[in-house]
Amino acid sequence: MKFPSLFFLAPMAEITTPALRRLITEFDDRVVLHSEMLSAGAIVSGGFHNDCMTARFPFDGHFIYQIEGGDAEVMAEACRILSGNGPLGININMGCPVSKMMKKGHGAALLLDERRAARIVRACRRATQLPLSVKMRSGYDRDDEAALVRFAGMLRDEGADYIVLHPRYAKLRYTRRARWDLVRLLKESVGLPVVGNGDIVTAKGALARMKETGCDGVMIGRGAVASPWIFLQCNALAKGEECDITIDIRGLFIKGLRYIEEYLPAHLHRSRGHRFSFYFSGNIFHSHSLYSEIRKEHSIGEMIGLVDGYFQRNPREVEKRLRHDGDE
Ligand SMILES: Cc1cc2nc3c(=O)[nH]c(=O)nc-3n(C[C@H](O)[C@H](O)[C@H](O)COP(=O)(O)O)c2cc1C
Structure with a gap:
């Protein structure tokens, strides 16, 4: 096939x-x-x-x-x-x-x-x-x-x-x-x-x-x-093409959480919000401390508040430029 x-x-x-x-x-x-x-x-x-x-x-x-x-x-x-x-x-x-x-x-x-x-x-x-x-x-x-x-x-x-x-x-x-x-x-x-x-x-x-x-x-x-x-x-x-992109890490983090709120019923927000944050927070420097705060929260709104606060304190991490495809 x-x-x-x-x-x-x-x-x-x-x-x-x-x-x-x-x-x-x-x-x-x-x-x-x-x-x-x-x-x-x-x-x-x-x-x-x-x-x-x-x-x-x-x-x-x-x-x-x-x-x-x-x-x-x-x-x-x-x-x-x-x-x-x-x-x-x-x-x-x-x-x-x-x-x-x-x-x-x-x-x-x-x-x-x-x-x-x-x-x-x-x-x-x-x-x-x-x-x-x-x-x-x-x-x-x-x-x-x-x-x-x-x-x-x-x-x-x-x-x-x-x-x-x-x-x-x-x-x-x-x-x-x-x-x-x-x-x-x-x-x-x-x-x-x-x-x-x-x-x-x-x-x-x-x-x-x-x-x-x-x-x-x-x-x-x-x-x-x-x-x-x-x-x-x-x-x-x-395809042998270049892929030079700038990723809005802050925006994507928040968007991922907002989509959970949009597409899933409330009783799944906590587990899905935590799971997504666990992996996605790997993009930031202090991922461990941010994730341990997020884990205490139940609502997506509160999780987003923590993400927002993190990037206000760490504005240099808001965006990430990716040239080519990263190293293996
Ligand atoms: C949190 C989590 C949940 C998973 N759930 C499933 C699942 O429902 N069905 C499945 O076939 N594999 C599941 N897997 C295994 C993944 O599909 C995949 O085989 C595994 O993570 C290895 O691929 P990776 O190294 O690219 O993550 C899960 C993996 C993780 C980390």
């Missing part, structure tokens, strides 16, 4: 909100976006606060829903329901290492239960004609290259159209470096398009990993929250 872009925004619980998606697409609307991880059970039962999580907005051009669960029929039904919203595709989560999910046999626990994982992909394949992908870790409690290739082959045989690999085994969570050599291994062995993911924080890094591994796309998570402009730089570099 042909992707509309080489670059993908990773699905991130509590982070890939409409607010972040809008912030990112205001820089570059070619990027392939993902929803937050959505519980298939909650989608099917129709309860929960789903509407704001499943809603699509004009800026959600190339948009993929990510679903998580452990029951093939429920996953398939969620696929059917979400396919009705006309997304670009559906992604199945086989990578989440959070123990609450793994105990239920969801997320990365599926890497240990190949038969159940196969049933899920088979049922979802029957449920939708849209591109179907699986996002997975490179293993559960260790990297086993043969097991990785066999599992990915099973996904292909059951009808997955491509695989997103975050090449860290699940028990590592986010420690150590992502093993991009495993992205290359998968690309060379599975006969499906492979999107690589992990530790990309610059456009140079994205292009270098793509070149080294031959992967078909690069997915960026935390680096895109800290630098919502990164996809613009990636696309410029991919």
Whole structure:
């Protein structure tokens, strides 16, 4: 299959909100976006606060829903329901290492239960004609290259159209470096398009990993929250163009928080405001002290007040000039 872009925004619980998606697409609307991880059970039962999580907005051009669960029929039904919203595709989560999910046999626990994982992909394949992908870790409690290739082959045989690999085994969570050599291994062995993911924080890094591994796309998570402009730089570099931009850090920080207020119901403002601030505050010098103040606040208005105060005290940090794409 042909992707509309080489670059993908990773699905991130509590982070890939409409607010972040809008912030990112205001820089570059070619990027392939993902929803937050959505519980298939909650989608099917129709309860929960789903509407704001499943809603699509004009800026959600190339948009993929990510679903998580452990029951093939429920996953398939969620696929059917979400396919009705006309997304670009559906992604199945086989990578989440959070123990609450793994105990239920969801997320990365599926890497240990190949038969159940196969049933899920088979049922979802029957449920939708849209591109179907699986996002997975490179293993559960260790990297086993043969097991990785066999599992990915099973996904292909059951009808997955491509695989997103975050090449860290699940028990590592986010420690150590992502093993991009495993992205290359998968690309060379599975006969499906492979999107690589992990530790990309610059456009140079994205292009270098793509070149080294031959992967078909690069997915960026935390680096895109800290630098919502990164996809613009990636696309410029991919075309060999200069990308010399000045970023209004203060304005973007406030805009990101305001969009959370605009697009999400009040009960999500605190968690989403904190999550966004945690990563975006990495752009400023005293990020730690500003973030620890923001963490005490519940409303977006109060968070914005703190951000505003910070930049009044540190006016030299209001803007950041980025030449080329930054160093790797
Ligand atoms: C706060 C947070 C939430 C995440 N939530 C999800 C999720 O819901 N689904 C998923 O497949 N991966 C999730 N991830 C993993 C990311 O999609 C990605 O695989 C990982 O962060 C590595 O990419 P990066 O180094 O570019 O951030 C999450 C990561 C973080 C940091």
